[in-house]
Amino acid sequence: MEENTPKEPEQPEKESLLDKAKKLADKADDFIDEKVDKLKQTKAFEKVSEAYEKAEDFVEDKVEEIKSGEAKEKLKAFADKAEDKAEETVSKAKKFGKNLAEKAADKLEDIAEDIRRKTKKEEEPENPEA
Numbered sequence: 001m002e003e004n005t006p007k008e009p010e011q012p013e014k015e016s017l018l019d020k021a022k023k024l025a026d027k028a029d030d031f032i033d034e035k036v037d038k039l040k041q042t043k044a045f046e047k048v049s050e051a052y053e054k055a056e057d058f059v060e061d062k063v064e065e066i067k068s069g070e071a072k073e074k075l076k077a078f079a080d081k082a083e084d085k086a087e088e089t090v091s092k093a094k095k096f097g098k099n100l101a102e103k104a105a106d107k108l109e110d111i112a113e114d115i116r117r118k119t120k121k122e123e124e125p126e127n128p129e130a
Helices: 017-040 043-068 070-123
Strands: none
Touching: 043 070
């Protein structure tokens, strides 16, 4: 014999807070993936990616130069050029300073000569007794 007990109507289980959070996280993840895909299709992203790759290649090349010793040679050549340029500049500065000193000395001699002439005229009597 069967027991005829009234069954309780099945109520859908209440969604737990954890399940709700999981669904929300999945939706957020889908949303982010969609936006990232859209971003990857833009020209700006393409340009940034190319620039990043170029920068990465540049850095790798410089690291290789350092490892192989090329950088040391380049730096030595640069230092030699800088030294030559510095010597040339110092030489020009010395020459310029010498010319400037000569011009200043000439000008000072002219001024001294003018002062001598003026003082000599003042020493001469205005009414010579003859």
